[in-house]
Structure formats: structure tokens, C-alpha cells
Amino acid sequence: MGKRLVKPTNLLLIIGILFGVVFAIFTPFGTGFDEEHHLARVYDISGLHMLPNRSIYDKTVYFVEFHLLSYWRRFYRNEGFEQFKPEVFLTRGNYDSMEINSTMSVYPPVMFFPQAVVAGIAWRFLDLPIIPVTIVMRVVGLLVYLLGCYLALKLLPAGQWGLLVLALSPTALYQASTLNADGYSFAAGFVFMALVLAAAAKPERPLTRRYMVYLCLAIIALALGKPATVFLLPLLFLLPRRVFTSRRQAALLWVVSIAAVLFHFGWLYIGFKNSRVGQEIFAATAGSLSSQLWDYVTAFFRSFGMHAGQLFSSMVAGYGNWEGKVPGLVFVLFAATALLSLLVEPGQPQPSKKARFYMVAVMLFCWAGALVLLTSGKFSRGSTDTFLIAQGRYLLPTLPLLAFALNGLVTPAAQTRLRLRRIIPVGVVLTLALFFWGLYAHFYTACGPSLFSGQNCKLPAYHNLETTTPAEVMLAEGIALEQRFTNTCQRLTAVEVLVDNDAVAAQGGVELALRTPEGRVVARAQLDAADLTPLKHWILNVPQGTELAQGEYNITLRGLDLTGAAAFAVRTPDRYPGAFTRAGEPFDGDLVFYYYCAPAGLLGY
16 A cells, blocks of 8 residues: 555645645635636637637627736735635626736637636536636646646656656646646646657557557647647657658658647737737737847847746746745755655666757757747847846746656665655655745735744735835825824834835925824934935834834824925825824825834744
């Protein structure tokens, strides 16, 4: 029983389903990469509309609730549990107020068929709530991904442990557990690689008709995925000539591969071109690359050098749209586990050095192709110096080629390999558990992200806060600003206010004070009005040794012989539970302020 349990296929299903379902449930609605666009596409496909943005107005029709219920509309970072409140969780789509817009989710529709079946039944026929149905669709996508990984593990002649670790990497499982095109594309790439490597490992065994059908289907599956996977097709050159029973077999693979490439990029061209954004991208990219090719190449390598760390780290672990910070230990645990996975198998059959180098070369070719597609449009829109290169998830589906190339180079003793088979699952579980802790801490807790960092916790946990051009409130002589807040710290260390971005001519002084509700001054500081530079963060430290109980306090701003007016940033409308007043009158907004908790006080939350 124990030996069967630690088989890669069983571990994949146990760990993948356990953590995948948890990710599918607790990743807040809409926080997956481009999840709102993919939701619109799935709903469109459920109505049997295969071509995206197909109308003359370049539009797709879908529920406006895909935007209204999204976590991105929240005002505070720790509001993840809001989606489980009945008034949110049970919200249905409003057919009388549909969104009509173009979507950037233009991949071939086959990858979304399972989710579209769920959407068609649950929304078009049963009119079920938005969020629960989306969670079910996430789980369906997860199962499709795990099925593909399971088949790949069954087919591989060697390297199963390396693929297991990569298939259960935080980014791979997170993407498979949210609604997007990555889970399908990863699975299609893994199955294709496994089929090719399994055939190449046994050159003495000719390809049967059934195996040829499997290979052709795998090639078609690549064409129906994302661009990074279709670039895997050169891996077919690993197949020695003697595995083909006739030239007709080899010719068939050529024909299917060429047709797959033409279909894939033809579909993407039509899908993007049918949207106005896509038309602009294609026109600008074609014009700029034809006339400024060398400028693009130099800009690409300059940008790659700047963002390589973020690119490769996001290939391992990252939350949707890079919201939140992944705990650093996740990367350490994953790297250690991945390296150990290369030592588990004796490496039989051993690929030749030429085959190892070729697998790495194909991987680099896939990476280069994916990054060029991602960045050429950014260059054409004017970013000729540098542009962000951080989409590591586009590199992940071909990363197993590196693991296959390195597998078996070092072979420990049999007893050591047996121990590693028990250590690796523990490493995978710890990596995913810590990754989930980072997700939970960011989306569901106020100070969770600071718990193990040793840094002060900065509250409130604002989300969607405009800090470059905020709204403003004017402070003048005789007009005090007062913001009430609830201190939740065991040890409060400082408070902070934000000066508005518009410089306002004022002379005199301004006082910033922290007071108890009874008016007792806890801390006070003053600045010359000339020092209130735009977007200045004015921090008022609490004197050391001051013991403050949890509860309500007031931040006050007053003029000291102030001539003119000074401006401070506010957030409108009123969202924070503490009252904000100007000259004693309620103000429909909140002062943009923070209060800091010492690390020792974080456990009190």
C-alpha cells in the first residue's frame, strides 16, 4: 500500500486534487490572470458562439456581474471573505443589464468546452448564482489538467518525478485551478512531450497506427492551446527514422504539424483582429518591427535583463496579476524539491548527449517564441526602451524538457533514492501549503503578509486606492481635519497621512497629532507648510514606551497661523468605518491615513 501511494501518478491525483480544490474555492472571484475575460468567453461559447468578438461592432455579450462581483472592485485588501456572504455569493446574472464589450480571450474554444457545458447548464438553463458556478468551472478545469498530467506520467519512459514536481508547482496548480487557458495548454504540452520521448526511447519499436493517431491528436491539441505550446513541435525531430514504418507516416506528421501551426496562428490573428485593440496591435507591430527590428532586439534584451528575476520567479509561483507577495521560502522549497527529483530515477533508458542538448534547445526556442509574441506589441506601442517581461507562466509548459535533459545524470544509491521518494512529496506539500498561506494572508487577513517578515504591519489594508492623483480636502486656519480609527495593534508605533499631489501655496505651520477620544495628546509634530510637498508621506511616531490600549483614536490636522490652505489626500466616498470630519462637519470620504503595528503585536489579530 505504501509503495503504491508514493507512485508519481497517485501523488499527482492526491496532492493535486487536495490543493487544487482549495485554490479553486479560496482564490477570490476574478483574481486569476485575465479571469474576467475568460469568463466572458466561456459564457459566449456556452451559447454556441465559437468565434470571439465576431460581430460587426467587435463585441461579446456577457453578464456585467463578472465585473461587479470581482475582488478587484474591493476597497480593502483583506475582503476575500466578502465573496462568501449570501448577498454576494448567491448573486445571479442579470439578463436585463448585460455587458457588451470585446474580450481579449481569443484562443480556440476547445479548451473551454468542459467549462462551457457547466456554464450553459448552470446559467442559461438553471439561472444559478455566478460565484458558485465559477468555482465548479474552476474545479472542472483542474480535473482536465490533472488528467493530462496523469496521462503524461503514465507515458513517460523516465523523468516522472521531475514532471510531477513541475506539474504540482505553485504556478501550474494555481493556473489550473482558476479560469484561464493555461491549465489546458500545460496538459497538452506535457502529453505531447511524453508521447515523443516514449517513442524516441524505444527506436527499435516501430510506431503503430494507434500511436500515430495519438501523436496526431497531441499535435492538434497543441494547436488548440496557447502559442508557447505549439512551439514544441520541433521536438518531433527527436524521433529516429527507424521508428517510422514508411515515409507516409513521417509525411503525415509533417502535414498535421504544418496544418496545426497555420490553424493556430490563423485563429489568433482572426480573434485579435476582430477586436479594436487587436487591430491596433497588429498594425503597429507590423509597422514598427519591419522598420525598427534592431531597436526591438536591443530593447528586448535590455528589458529581459531588467526583469529576468521576476520572469523566472513567476514561472515558479505567483498570484493572479501579481497581487500579493509569495513567501520567499516557497521558492527555496520548490528549488530544493525540483533538484532532488532529478536524482530519484536511475535514468534508464538514458538519452544521448545530443538528445539532452536538443531538448534544452527546443525549450529555449519555445521560450524565445513566447516572449517575442508577448513583447512585440508592447514595443510597437512606444515602449522602445524597456518593457515589462514577467509572464513566467508562458515558459512553464516547456520547462519539463530541462528536467528530462538533466534526469539521470547523477544516480545515487538505491537506498538514497528510496528515501528521496518520501522526501519529495513532503517538499511538494510544504511548498503548496506555504504558497496557499501567502494567498490566504494577502486576500483574507489584515496583517498576515507581515507575520513572518519582521516588518511593521501597515493598516488599513487599502485596495484600489488612488495615490498619484487622489481626491483632496483643504486645511485652512481655524478648520481642523479629524479622522477617527480603531487601533487593532497590541503595540501602535506610528500614524501617517498623505499630502495631496497638487501643491497649494500656503504659509505658516501645520500640526499633526494623535489623540485619544477624550482629547488627550499621545503624539504631536508640526511642519512648515512649505515642507508639505506633493505626495509626501508624513509619519508621526508614537514615543517609545507609550502603552496604548486597542480601541478608538483620532488623527487631527490643524493650522498654526496658516495663511492660504494646505491639501491632504482623501478617499471618496466614505468607506472606512471611522468618521472623518472637516471643521466638525461630516465629510463624505476618509482621510488617506495609515497606522503601524509592531511585529510583536501581529499575533493579536
